Every structure is written in C-alpha cells, then in structure tokens.
Amino acid sequence: MGGSTGIVWFRRDLRLADHPALLEATARHDRLVALFVHDPALANPSGANRVAYLHATLDALDADLDGLLVERHGDPASVVARFAAEVEAEAVHVTEDFGPYGRRRDGEVETRLVGDGRVLVRTGTPYAVAPGTLHTKGGTPFKVFTPFSRAWRSHGWPSPHRAPRSARFLEGIEGGGRPKTPQPTARTGLPPAGERAAHDAADAFLERRVDGYRDDRDRPDLDRTSRLSPHLKYGTIHPRQLLDRLGDGDGPSTFATELCWRDFYADVLFHWPQSARRNFAEAMDGLEWDTGKRADERFEAWTQGQTGYPIVDAGMRQLLDEGWMHNRVRMIVASFLVKDLHVDWRRGARWFLDHLVDGDLASNQHGWQWTAGTGTDAAPFFRVFNPISQGQRFDPDGDYVRRYVPELRDLDGKAVHEPWAAGDDLFTSALDYPERIVDHAAEREEALARYGRR
DNA sequence: TTTTGAGTTGTTCGA
C-alpha cells in the first residue's frame, strides 16, 4: 500500500467542520485514521453526566465518519504510540491542548512518537485566540479581564475553514475500546450531542435569542442563554464559527464578551497552571474555611438543594436533574457556599465538575475563584450575594424556583423566595421544605469579618 | 520610574 497514513487524534474537537488539524492531516497524507482514546486518568467516576455526554458526542462523530471512528482505552502515551505503529502512521495530528494535564500528556506522547521516528503535529486551538498569544505592552500575561478583552478584540481570529472534501478514512481497524457508559445522574436526560446538534443550538440562539441576550441572559426562569457550553466544551462547534456569525448590537457584543471570558480564563490557566487548585491571589491563603462535621453537613445540604433558601435549592436541584445550571444561579449558589456556609471554594468547584456536562477546568475553577474573591478580579470583599434579593430580581415571578422546588408550588409569584414569611395556613406543601440552615444576615457579617482578618 | 485611571456580574442605608 503506497502513500502515507496520518492519524487524527480527536480530543476536545469532536467535529469535522472548521477543524484545522483535520485539514492539515488531509493535506499531508493519503489516508487518515480517526482515533479517540479513553483516558482512565480523565474518567472520574463521579463525572457520570460528563462522561455519558462525551459518549453520546462520540456516537455522533462516529456516525458522521460513517462508522470509522476508532476508540481505544488506556494511557495515551502508550496507546497512541502503539496505535501509530499498528497502522504505520507517519504522524499524529491534534488540536493543541493548553490545559495543565493535556500539555503534560501531549509531551509524553510526543516523546514516545519521536522515539519511534514519528511526529506529533499540533494545529489549531479550541479558542478564538490561543492561550499564550496575548500580552500586555510590557510583555507580561494579562491578569485583568478588560485589558485582555481589548487586546483580544483587536487581535481578531481567522474566518472558519470548510470541512475537508477529500479526507479518506481507513476501514477495518479494530476499535471497541470504549469503557462502559455510566448512568447519568441527570434524571431529565442530557442535552442533544454532536456536531449537528451544536449547529442547531447555534442557529436557534443566533436567530432568536442573541438580540435580547444582554438583558435576558440573567433570567433563569427564561430559556435565553446560548446552551452552547457543552458543545464548546467538546468542540462540536468552534468559537470562531459563532463569532463569525455575530452581527452588531448589544446582544451579540455581550455574547462575544462571554466567549472572551472563556479565552481569558484559559489564558490565565495556561500561564498559572497551579491556579486550578490554589488561590490565584496568594494574599487570600490565610482565609479561614469551616471544616469538620458541621461544615460537612452544610455542604451536603447544599449539594442536595436542602438549604432552605429557594433560589439556591432550585439551582442545586437543577444541577442534579439536568447536569446543567443557569449561570446567574451558579454565581448565587457559589456565593452561598463560600460566603454563607464558609466552605472552601474547591469543594464547590469539585462538585460542579462532577455534575456539569459542560464542566471546564479553566472556566469553572476561575469562576469559583471570582466568587470567592481569591481570583483575578479585584474582588471587593463586601460583595456578598443576597439569595433573597437575587431571587426576586432575576426570577421575578418565581417560576424558576417552583419548577425545581415542588414543595413551594403553592406560593404565588415572588413570595416563593421567602417561604418563611408566608402564613402557615396558606399552604401545606411547603411544610416539607427545609428550614433555613443558616441566617444570611449573620453569615454575611461573619464572612466580612473573615475577609477582613485574613 | 512614577503616576494615574480603572477594575463583570453586589448590598445596604439613608434621603
């Protein structure tokens, strides 16, 4: 068999359109092999929603490849090298991974490949602007979002590339390496997966919701967010495919800013990989967190949506039900865990990663650090979310709370945000609803005192 | 080098 064979190793780029690494591989080789490696190091068993969603996405990619996606299981350093030898590939093509684990893993894979006389070719990035690209005028990485966003917008990004027309994938290679699909904890099922679903979601958002996005995105009772986060997580759509279609106006501009936040946090994590686990602001290392039995019980109540604060419980139950939570509510529940329950942000961040289908290390950890005041934001420490006023402001009719907290279904309108203020005889179902586990006003003062002391 | 303006997403209080 003449000509050369190249492997396209898919990771967080599970699409065929606008895929620079696939285009590069197509241009360089006569035959391609599409590979996905299930890495045991990434298969956190409690991340069942994410893994199940990944498997659904792989099913869609495999269908788009006419069943020619090859799945293997094991440590990528040995699996990829062995596979390359098996199919006698010249090169392995990937989209560059900028995460702390991915960089280390790819370095090891590259070492093995090079030892065998092959190459690892990195083309493209999951971001509009690759991490490590933008710098201040002083040549240092950005630590503040707004200047980063100015540089990001003026840097720009390439137009989307077309899908390759001539890619030929090899048939008859043994696959079957997929581990058992875990049972999702999400009772309502997972969002639609795959490249076509991504474009359907993008169409629906860009045609109907983006113009009102600036004002409506904070309303968890309405379905007005993009719903694109799981697709961006797995690369079934690339951000430049979205940016390319954005028109003018406040809504599109606000959405572009959200995509910029994604790039910013990836850039921060690229330059400070330890910030996934440690406070970005070391000055906050002295902050006191609650531990022990009482903190464990409160954390448990938070995870199960049993805190007695309706907007918090609705959000946490939405996470359990759907593997997804509206972003406004993510901030509210995060603030509650950190500022009202005084539990370390890392425990909350871990719970989110274990349950979100869109759980992304950079955005998740830095979003939590923003809430905790330990991150890149200037974080005035008196910024403590009030779960009642946030609920009244962003869920003004109470529809969001009633959707996820059925015990409160008999309370009308925004009264649902303060069930303790309703008369006992006005409803009976709410008797099943828990008492508030803490007093917000008191815990707010406690949080302020701790931030003042650290 | 020094200076200056600015920093996603809030709450509370008092007028």
Add this chain to the structure above:
DNA sequence: GTCGAACAACTCAAA
C-alpha cells in the same frame, strides 16, 4: 417606590 453614596485597599496596565 427610586436613587446615589458608601463600603477598603490594592494591583494591574498603560501613559
């Protein structure tokens, strides 16, 4: 009901 000020001090980015 609405509205503006106060809530600290610090670090970053650029001039």
